[in-house]
Amino acid sequence: MDALLPECLSHPAWGFSAEALWKLSLEAHTERRMWLDIMSITPAFADVYNWLIAQAQAMAHQPLEYMLDRIIGSEEDEGFTSPLYNYYFNEDRLTSDPHAYLTYLEAVRTIRAELRNYHTDETPTLQTFIEFIDLHRDTETPIMSVHTASQLTAGAIQLMTAHKSKGLEFDAVYIIGAIDTSWGEKVRSRSRAISYPENLPLAPSGTSLDERLRLFFVAMTRAKKDLMISYAITNENGKETNKASFLLESSIEEQVLEASSSLDDRLAAVKLDWYAPLVTPISASMQEVLMPTLAHYKLSSTHLNNFLDVSRGGPHHFLLANLLHFPRAMAPAAAYGSAVHAVLQQAHNHLKATGEQRPQEDILSDFERNLQAHRLPPADYEAYLQRGIEALRAFFTARHDTFSREQKVELGFGSQQVILGDAKLTGTLDLVDIDEVTHTIHVTDYKTGKPSLSWQGKTEFEKIKLHKYKQQLMFYKFLIEHSRDYGKYSVVSGSLQFVEPTIRGDIVSLDFSFDDEECRRFTALIEKVWQRIVILDLPDVSSYDPTLKGMVAFEDFLLEN
DSSP: OTTTHHHHHTSGGGOOOHHHHHHHHHHHHHTTOOHHHHHHTOGGGHHHHHHHHHHHHHTTTSOHHHHHHHHHTSSOOSSOOOSHHHHHSOHHHHHHOHHHHHHHHHHHHHHHHHHHTSOOSSOOOHHHHHHHHHHHHHTTOOOOOOOOOSOOOTTOOOOOOTTTTTTOOEEEEEEOOOBHHHHSTTOOOHHHHSOOOTTOSOOOOOOOHHHHHHHHHHHHTTEEEEEEEOOOSBOTTSOBOOBOGGGTTOOOOOOOOOOSSOHHHHHHHHHHHHHHHHHSOOOOOHHHHTHHHHHTOOBOHHHHHHHHOGGGTTHHHHIIIIISOOOOOOOHHHHHHHHHHHHHHHHHHHHHHHSSOOOHHHHHHHHHHHHHTTOOOHHHHHHHHHHHHHHHHHHHHHHGGGOOTTOEEEEEOTTSOEEETTEEEOOEEEEEEEETTTTEEEEEEEEOSSOOSSSSOSSHHHHHHHHHHHHHHHHHHHHHHTSTTTTTSEEEEEEEEEOSOOTTSOOOEEEEEOOHHHHHHHHHHHHHHHHHHHTTOOOOOTTSOSSHHHHHHHHHHHHHO
């Protein structure tokens, strides 16, 4: 670490003056002492020194995902927070240079994604990260980072792999190079092209003919109007090629295209096309960069809450978390909530499949296993494990008898084509009770955390939380009543079901009846937020108080403008 400190601290993100770094360097070399020793007695570096020591102590046991958040500075630490996040991902850079912003963002995404694919039997730590980087250097294996093209002007062509095209649609799709040695039976296996020792955890996944066929089908089905499949009759050596074997029986009419210009002309055009992106200034706006995302975007209740919650950054937080997907470890409280929701779903599914209640011992084992999968820091894991066991015991003792086989659990609306005005909506509901006689539905949303005894709330935090919970239930009402399969039903009521007991040991459920005026206001609010999102008009909310009053004032602003 001492060897790296001079280079690291001289980075402008840390904000140290050249004079301070020069004095630090001079003292270290003059007194033949290590950098950290000098930092410990230099007031200007005291906070950084204490932070470095704390990270060094935590690296042996703290899970890697959480250590990376601390090193990047995406999570605040007590006393001192790494300045790297604020330097590379501040709002000024986002506005003035979205291309650079996305380049840095994709680099962080890539390294974290590659780390998750790194095979290890133990919970990865910062030492794992060092081993991972050293392994790539020793084997000369690059970690490639590719982000979405930032010049998406009208008529531009998007060049991507078949893998990257998943989930996208285009009026016209061109699949090039559809020859047998690239797609068919004569493909040279990657495992033969790249050979690693068996005990090396960097092994490429092999591909079969079936997998290539499915991937080719994915590429073909991206086309909404026109699909063009092409291949060269001869390769660069003049040897005749064969089209992909699975296209041999195709009834697609082939057309041979003759070259319309000389070889020299084509080479000149290729060279020009190759150098053009390198010499053309990049001037894309964030809206252009996010055009592919916005073209297929659907609004969920979580995204809406993030957009409206001025106490947590509002639209800017929504942009980072829900559109740009800034990578970070799941917060321990969120991991706990996810584990509890998974247990509830498993218990419902067990009853539906067997007709019998899942034994409480098995439920608690499910919870422990689900929580372990999140690889929380040891102290957080132990605390949430005990908390969850106590809460689930109390909940299932009081509420297990209310479970029925007719209830629908984790009901998803991603493919239900829900449209409210112009807004496309999506979401998943925890629990739905359907009355086929009256054609009505009651929606239940499970909540972890401290239960609320009324809809009023006592603290400012609780008031904001309950305000968002009300909007969540109304959002679910709209999801159901505007969906393809459930539009014939009317959602007349909803409830929050708290899993954790009160201090007295009671399990609380808060019922909610939908008010017509509130629903009309919320409908208009959804449409206003949707209009802002699709054109990426994200208002600055720094002038609003981080309170319920400030949140309502921001909602009023959206409705009036």
